[in-house]
Amino acid sequence: MNPSLARRLAAEGVGTALLLATVIGSGIMGERLSGGNVAIALLANAVATGCGLAVLVAIFAPVSGAHFNPLVSIALASRGRMQWREAFAFVLVQFLAAVCGVIAAHLMFGEPMLSWGSKARAGPAQAWSEFVATFGLLVVVWACIERKLSAAPALIGAYICAAYWFTSSTSFANPAVAVARCLSDTFAGIRPADVPAFAAAQSLGAAAATIFSAWLWLPFRNPG
Amino acid sequence: MNPSLARRLAAEGVGTALLLATVIGSGIMGERLSGGNVAIALLANAVATGCGLAVLVAIFAPVSGAHFNPLVSIALASRGRMQWREAFAFVLVQFLAAVCGVIAAHLMFGEPMLSWGSKARAGPAQAWSEFVATFGLLVVVWACIERKLSAAPALIGAYICAAYWFTSSTSFANPAVAVARCLSDTFAGIRPADVPAFAAAQSLGAAAATIFSAWLWLPFRNPG
Amino acid sequence: MNPSLARRLAAEGVGTALLLATVIGSGIMGERLSGGNVAIALLANAVATGCGLAVLVAIFAPVSGAHFNPLVSIALASRGRMQWREAFAFVLVQFLAAVCGVIAAHLMFGEPMLSWGSKARAGPAQAWSEFVATFGLLVVVWACIERKLSAAPALIGAYICAAYWFTSSTSFANPAVAVARCLSDTFAGIRPADVPAFAAAQSLGAAAATIFSAWLWLPFRNPG
Amino acid sequence: MNPSLARRLAAEGVGTALLLATVIGSGIMGERLSGGNVAIALLANAVATGCGLAVLVAIFAPVSGAHFNPLVSIALASRGRMQWREAFAFVLVQFLAAVCGVIAAHLMFGEPMLSWGSKARAGPAQAWSEFVATFGLLVVVWACIERKLSAAPALIGAYICAAYWFTSSTSFANPAVAVARCLSDTFAGIRPADVPAFAAAQSLGAAAATIFSAWLWLPFRNPG
Numbered sequence: 001m002n003p004s005l006a007r008r009l010a011a012e013g014v015g016t017a018l019l020l021a022t023v024i025g026s027g028i029m030g031e032r033l034s035g036g037n038v039a040i041a042l043l044a045n046a047v048a049t050g051c052g053l054a055v056l057v058a059i060f061a062p063v064s065g066a067h068f069n070p071l072v073s074i075a076l077a078s079r080g081r082m083q084w085r086e087a088f089a090f091v092l093v094q095f096l097a098a099v100c101g102v103i104a105a106h107l108m109f110g111e112p113m114l115s116w117g118s119k120a121r122a123g124p125a126q127a128w129s130e131f132v133a134t135f136g137l138l139v140v141v142w143a144c145i146e147r148k149l150s151a152a153p154a155l156i157g158a159y160i161c162a163a164y165w166f167t168s169s170t171s172f173a174n175p176a177v178a179v180a181r182c183l184s185d186t187f188a189g190i191r192p193a194d195v196p197a198f199a200a201a202q203s204l205g206a207a208a209a210t211i212f213s214a215w216l217w218l219p220f221r222n223p224g
Numbered sequence: 225m226n227p228s229l230a231r232r233l234a235a236e237g238v239g240t241a242l243l244l245a246t247v248i249g250s251g252i253m254g255e256r257l258s259g260g261n262v263a264i265a266l267l268a269n270a271v272a273t274g275c276g277l278a279v280l281v282a283i284f285a286p287v288s289g290a291h292f293n294p295l296v297s298i299a300l301a302s303r304g305r306m307q308w309r310e311a312f313a314f315v316l317v318q319f320l321a322a323v324c325g326v327i328a329a330h331l332m333f334g335e336p337m338l339s340w341g342s343k344a345r346a347g348p349a350q351a352w353s354e355f356v357a358t359f360g361l362l363v364v365v366w367a368c369i370e371r372k373l374s375a376a377p378a379l380i381g382a383y384i385c386a387a388y389w390f391t392s393s394t395s396f397a398n399p400a401v402a403v404a405r406c407l408s409d410t411f412a413g414i415r416p417a418d419v420p421a422f423a424a425a426q427s428l429g430a431a432a433a434t435i436f437s438a439w440l441w442l443p444f445r446n447p448g
Numbered sequence: 449m450n451p452s453l454a455r456r457l458a459a460e461g462v463g464t465a466l467l468l469a470t471v472i473g474s475g476i477m478g479e480r481l482s483g484g485n486v487a488i489a490l491l492a493n494a495v496a497t498g499c500g501l502a503v504l505v506a507i508f509a510p511v512s513g514a515h516f517n518p519l520v521s522i523a524l525a526s527r528g529r530m531q532w533r534e535a536f537a538f539v540l541v542q543f544l545a546a547v548c549g550v551i552a553a554h555l556m557f558g559e560p561m562l563s564w565g566s567k568a569r570a571g572p573a574q575a576w577s578e579f580v581a582t583f584g585l586l587v588v589v590w591a592c593i594e595r596k597l598s599a600a601p602a603l604i605g606a607y608i609c610a611a612y613w614f615t616s617s618t619s620f621a622n623p624a625v626a627v628a629r630c631l632s633d634t635f636a637g638i639r640p641a642d643v644p645a646f647a648a649a650q651s652l653g654a655a656a657a658t659i660f661s662a663w664l665w666l667p668f669r670n671p672g
Numbered sequence: 673m674n675p676s677l678a679r680r681l682a683a684e685g686v687g688t689a690l691l692l693a694t695v696i697g698s699g700i701m702g703e704r705l706s707g708g709n710v711a712i713a714l715l716a717n718a719v720a721t722g723c724g725l726a727v728l729v730a731i732f733a734p735v736s737g738a739h740f741n742p743l744v745s746i747a748l749a750s751r752g753r754m755q756w757r758e759a760f761a762f763v764l765v766q767f768l769a770a771v772c773g774v775i776a777a778h779l780m781f782g783e784p785m786l787s788w789g790s791k792a793r794a795g796p797a798q799a800w801s802e803f804v805a806t807f808g809l810l811v812v813v814w815a816c817i818e819r820k821l822s823a824a825p826a827l828i829g830a831y832i833c834a835a836y837w838f839t840s841s842t843s844f845a846n847p848a849v850a851v852a853r854c855l856s857d858t859f860a861g862i863r864p865a866d867v868p869a870f871a872a873a874q875s876l877g878a879a880a881a882t883i884f885s886a887w888l889w890l891p892f893r894n895p896g
Contacts, residue, residue, distance in 0.1 A: 226667070227667050227668070228667070231663075231664055231667070234660075234664065235664065238587070238660075242584060245580065245614055246610055246613075246614040248614075249613065249614030249615060249616075250610070250613035250614045253490075253613050253614065253615075253616070254487060254613065257485075257486040257487035257490060258485065258486075258487035259484075259485050259486075259487070261485070261487070264485070264487045264488060264491070265487065267491065268487060268490070268491055268494075268613050269613075271491070271494075271495075271609065271610075271613075272494075272609070272610040272612075272613035272614055273610075275498070275606035275607070275609045275610040276606075276607070276610035276611075276614065278603075278606055279588055279603050279606050279607045279610070282591075282597065282599060282603055283587065283588055283591035283592075283595075283597075283603070284591075286591075286595055286668070287664065328576075328580060329614065331572075331573065331576050332573055332576055332577040332580060332614070332615055332616050333573060333616045334571070334573040334616070377599075378602075381606075
């Protein structure tokens with residue numbers, strides 16, 4: 001039960017593409033139907049993303065681990081849980097698949113295949129939001145890995161559903177997602193100019209969570 | 225614990241009828257109460273359908289597998305997991321029961337027993353939506369089967385809840401559901417003329433998912 | 449681990465009272481905050497009831513079985529799974545506790561302790577709704593019992609959340625709940641004159657589900 | 673697998689801070705986006721809090737028990753399940769971390785670091801609401817402990833999601849949360865003057881639940 005690298009990359013690719021199709025597609029649907037009430041649009045967007053992400057993690061985790069996020073692959077490699085060479089392949093596929101997912105969503109709603117995002121998401125409050133969101137996500141991911149939690153898919157989906165609401169940035173928490181969403185001039189879009197700060201804040205949050213988790217779970221790995 | 229064909233068909237029939245009653249009934253209720261805000265109606269429709277579908281899969285799966293969808297039965301038969309003769313009986317019952325479910329819902333809301341749907345759902349964006357929705361559904365179903373996932377009911381319910389939102393067609397993903405919904409001039413209805421394109425796109429999506437899944441899960445079936 | 453009758457009745461009583469407090473309380477809160485949009489009020493009511501019911505079933509089932517519903521206790525007694533004498537004690541406690549729950553909710557919102565419901569819920573569509581809702585509920589309950597499903601609490605909560613939406617009656621499916629709700633002139637209330645038809649339709653639905661389930665699950669009880 | 677006190681306090685601290693960040697942050701987001709419809713804001717607030725709390729309990733319970741609530745720590749100590757000295761350390765950390773979580777949320781939304789709450793939450797209906805809410809919470813917590821329920825995280829999250837709606841106080845049920853929320857002049861805030869009555873009602877509810885649960889679960893601890 002050691003799937004080939006091709007199968008693992010396919011799982012990462014199909015999973016990441018369907019994740020972005022869910023994020024972008026449910027955002028468009030929410031905006032079109034909600035008659036200007038942004039809270040209803042975001043509620044639909046958050047519920048759809050949380051449900052979709054949980055499902056994708058559940059079905060693809062046995063093949064590839066279901067990272068769908070460059071920071072997860074890099075965090076695992078940094079702690080020796082994954083070879084760096086494979087992590088780079090994962091990251092490359094995640095970025096490409098995320099863009100494919102955006103295209104798939106745009107075609108489902110009759111939008112142009114790709115378009116530059118125009119929604120401003122900038123400033124220290126948003127950067128701090130992305131730091132907190134990604135710190136929390138990686139704390140959850142590391143707990144799932146260290147304790148081999150069978151509820152991991154539901155936990156990751158529920159976390160993102162909550163994080164859409166408790167951050168002013170709506171919690172991208174994923175550089176591949178941020179880059180892909182800057183190619184969509186829709187509800188879930190972001191200006192390209194705002195992506196670097198998001199990615200930097202996300203990387204710092206992931207690093208902090210990885211250091212904290214390494215310390216927290218140390219006695220569980222070496223009991224006695 | 226090998227239930228008779230009569231019991232298996234009864235499980236498929238009662239399950240499919242209750243599924244359609246949930247889809248149609250919650251659509252009518254949502255439209256009547258939401259004061260014209262379609263997003264709220266669809267949110268209620270999606271939550272009710274996701275919860276109801278998860279419950280129906282959980283309770284009927286031990287008897288019949290809880291397909292409720294001709295494409296699932298045909299996909300299983302195509303991969304030798306079910307006899308073709310039984311699959312045809314399943315499909316026949318699914319179509320008949322879906323219509324019974326529509327009638328049950330209409331009577332719960334004081335509507336005529338059956339009425340031709342009038343909601344236009346046409347064009348390439350909707351067809352592509354149905355392809356993606358059914359591809360995703362069958363990828364989930366095959367993962368649940370191949371990995372014998374005990375969370376299968378929750379995963380299938382959560383997937384459909386998300387798919388209502390990330391597709392412009394609200395994700396029928398099921399030819400029996402499409403045919404039954406063309407007999408309802410309510411929120412969840414569809415024009416009869418639009419059903420063939422939906423069924424064709426759904427069939428292609430199911431076929432693509434079955435081929436992809438056969439390749440993806442091959443090493444898990446023949447480990448070593 | 450055979451709890452005394454006093455403890456079992458206490459579990460039924462506290463559970464049923466908290467269930468009614470949840471139904472009535474979240475109905476009042478929903479109506480007060482939703483600015484006249486009934487769909488939003490019902491969505492909050494359904495989510496709160498589904499979550500609350502699932503929790504109450506999970507924590508009290510080890511003690512009393514967590515029926516909270518006269519029709520469940522009577523159905524179990526009719527199939528020899530419970531002594532009739534105990535079933536009558538359960539039913540009596542369920543009715544009394546349901547009224548206590550209504551009072552508790554009214555006091556939480558500064559309403560009079562009890563008040564006659566004024567919301568009309570009558571006619572064949574509503575009666576048929578209660579038949580279908582209770583048939584579905586008992587089919588779920590019997591499946592949980594016969595297959596000893598560990599997900600039973602989540603399934604029952606999710607079923608009721610869906611049934612609030614797919615029936616025109618918002619799915620009381622429980623005579624103790626119907627009687628208690630006729631003592632509340634709030635969102636979740638019902639006119640006393642409408643209760644007998646509700647209770648009759650519920651009883652027929654429960655009987656039909658019990659007969660169907662006895663047949664469906666027969667081979668699983670006597671395998672081989 | 674006996675984590676050090678430092679790790680246990682870190683788990684309580686990070687968990688409580690993230691819980692408050694979720695409560696306050698999703699309240700601000702809900703209020704900003706909902707266009708004055710308080711029901712939609714509270715629905716988002718409840719879903720985000722329920723999801724977030726479930727996740728935090730799941731990941732930190734193996735380390736510290738995931739109390740995040742002084743009344744839980746004190747209840748455990750009162751029944752000999754925890755040393756009083758450790759309980760006091762837990763309580764201290766919970767209060768400090770709750771305030772840190774408020775600051776973190778305020779910074780995510782560009783609000784002043786701390787501000788006195790101005791939302792009036794007073795009177796007997798609100799006090800009775802807090803009694804019922806905390807009674808229910810501790811009944812759930814004790815059932816999870818006594819029966820070692822693996823679904824504990826989901827049950828606690830679902831309970832709080834429901835309790836936001838069935839109480840007029842929106843169910844603080846936690847003195848550390850009440851104190852922290854009086855430092856936030858936002859959707860989830862509370863006037864400082866109203867906190868003592870909340871804390872008193874919460875303490876009585878927790879005591880009643882602890883006494884009831886000790887009696888209810890007695891035969892399960894000493895079977896035979």
